[in-house]
Amino acid sequence: MPLPLTSLVREIVFLEPTLVSLLGAIALHAAIWLVIHNYEWGGMKYIKNAVQTYLPYKTIQSNYEGDPAVELLGMEKEPGLVYVWNLGILLHHTIGGAFCFAGWYYGLPWLFRHGILTEVAGLDMLDLFYRIPQCFLAPPGPFPTAAMIKDGGTFSPYMCLQVFHHSVGMSVGLVSVLYFAHLPEHQWFGFVLLGGPFAAIAPGLLANLVPPEYYKVHALDKFIQWAVFGVHQRAYYFFPATIALVKSVIAQPVPLVAKVATCYAAVVMTLFNLIVLSAVTDSLRLALMSLKGSGSVPTDVDNSNCHPPPRLIRRRSSGLAVGGVGMIYLQLGNMDFGGAARTAALLLAQQGAAKIKGKAVGKAKEA
Numbered sequence: 001m002p003l004p005l006t007s008l009v010r011e012i013v014f015l016e017p018t019l020v021s022l023l024g025a026i027a028l029h030a031a032i033w034l035v036i037h038n039y040e041w042g043g044m045k046y047i048k049n050a051v052q053t054y055l056p057y058k059t060i061q062s063n064y065e066g067d068p069a070v071e072l073l074g075m076e077k078e079p080g081l082v083y084v085w086n087l088g089i090l091l092h093h094t095i096g097g098a099f100c101f102a103g104w105y106y107g108l109p110w111l112f113r114h115g116i117l118t119e120v121a122g123l124d125m126l127d128l129f130y131r132i133p134q135c136f137l138a139p140p141g142p143f144p145t146a147a148m149i150k151d152g153g154t155f156s157p158y159m160c161l162q163v164f165h166h167s168v169g170m171s172v173g174l175v176s177v178l179y180f181a182h183l184p185e186h187q188w189f190g191f192v193l194l195g196g197p198f199a200a201i202a203p204g205l206l207a208n209l210v211p212p213e214y215y216k217v218h219a220l221d222k223f224i225q226w227a228v229f230g231v232h233q234r235a236y237y238f239f240p241a242t243i244a245l246v247k248s249v250i251a252q253p254v255p256l257v258a259k260v261a262t263c264y265a266a267v268v269m270t271l272f273n274l275i276v277l278s279a280v281t282d283s284l285r286l287a288l289m290s291l292k293g294s295g296s297v298p299t300d301v302d303n304s305n306c307h308p309p310p311r312l313i314r315r316r317s318s319g320l321a322v323g324g325v326g327m328i329y330l331q332l333g334n335m336d337f338g339g340a341a342r343t344a345a346l347l348l349a350q351q352g353a354a355k356i357k358g359k360a361v362g363k364a365k366e367a
Contacts, residue, residue, distance in 0.1 A: 015110040015117075017178050025114065026121040033122030034130070037088055039143040047091075048084045056209060063208040074147040074159075083208055085144055090201045092123060097195015104187035112187045113177045119194055120173040124166035132163075164268075172265035175249075175258045185248070189241055192233055200229035200280075215291045222280070222287040230280035234273040242266050 012024035036043040051057060057080055064070055064079035075081045096118030103112025127145065135141030135149050148159035180186040207221035249262045 013110075015113045015177075017113075017181070022177070025117055026125065029114070029117045029121035030126055030130075033092070033118070034126060036091070037122075037126075044084070044088050047087055048081075051084050051087065052080075059211050060208050063212050073144065074149070075144070081144070081147075083205065086201055086205060090198060090205065092118065093194060093197045093201070096122075097191055097198065100187060100191035100194055103181070104184055104191055107184075109181035109187075112190060113181050115194060116173045116177050116181075116190055120170055120177070124169045124173070127162060128166050128170075132159075168265050168268050171261035175254075175261050179252070179254045179258055180249070183248075185241070185245060189245060192237055192241075196229065196233040199233070200225045215287075219284075219287040219291045222284045226280045226284040230277045234276050238273055239270070242270065 008020070008024065011018065011021040012028055015021050015025045034042070039045055039048060051060070060083045061078075061080040064082050067079065067082065069082050070076055070079045073082055073085065075085075096115045099111050099115030099118060101115075103109060103115060131142050131145040132149075135146050140146040141149070145159075148162070176186055176190060203221045203224045207217050210217050212218065246262060246266050250259055
């Protein structure tokens with residue numbers, strides 16, 4: 001007869017959908033990622049030091065100057081920390097996605113459950129129930145959460161997005177862990193959504209190692225984001241797969257709350273992915289404009305009559321798209337689906353108007 005401790009460890013490792021096993025696995029993932037994502041004494045401290053020591057940190061800093069992500073994350077004092085933060089996100093998504101893929105490939109539901117709990121317990125729950133409360137109860141709190149909470153206790157735009165994102169992740173994640181971890185279509189869906197961001201983050205990390213004047217490199221980065229992450233993952237795959245999964249969940253003999261949580265997550269992620277697709281498309285367009293205009297920028301000292309640097313054009317225009325996404329997240333967080341739809345339509349209309357205006361200006365200059 002196995003010892004009680006051995007039996008408990010086995011339950012946690014092989015993660016059967018029982019209360020003891022689930023709570024134990026949640027505690028395990030929370031503890032592991034609390035150490036990895038700690039910037040004061042944990043894994044991210046050493047990753048940050050390595051980036052600042054062994055990588056061209058001044059170049060990284062220059063690439064993030066004027067980037068809307070800096071303000072969204074509240075890292076205006078040191079923009080290069082966005083790069084470090086992205087490395088942490090890449091590590092998180094890669095490991096979680098690898099577990100989901102292994103669960104699908106080997107047909108082992110417990111591996112898939114660990115992949116989902118990498119997100120749910122290792123990020124969502126830690127932020128909502130530990131890091132954010134700590135910033136208010138024992139200020140300033142842990143970095144980078146503390147940087148995302150402004151003076152007076154107001155959240156930065158990205159923190160608002162994160163809170164809403166975590167609610168979606170927890171709802172659909174726990175439903176998958178409890179009821180659908182054995183189904184290959186759910187396993188693959190989890191892999192694409194959890195591991196897929198690797199395709200968007202990794203090229204950007206490499207591109208930001210070269211100076212911003214290397215327009216072709218940065219344009220290639222945006223193209224990869226658009227083609228792989230935006231078009232393939234978040235449109236071509238996501239929409240048909242989501243419809244099929246929602247129909248499947250509704251038809252299953254599971255509690256009503258599980259069906260409601262799945263439908264809620266599907267609606268929100270659909271709206272979000274429409275905006276993501278629009279944003280990455282606009283980002284690619286602006287990068288290509290930068291590439292096209294890079295050869296015509298004068299290099300003499302008197303540049304009063306030349307066009308603004310293409311890099312700055314891209315930053316400002318991207319800020320409009322990011323700001324629109326932020327507004328939509330806030331509206332969705334308040335369950336204002338009508339307002340979110342109107343904001344999305346307005347954002348798309350503004351982008352369309354900007355394109356028309358850009359073409360008109362281009363024709364006027366040619367004339």
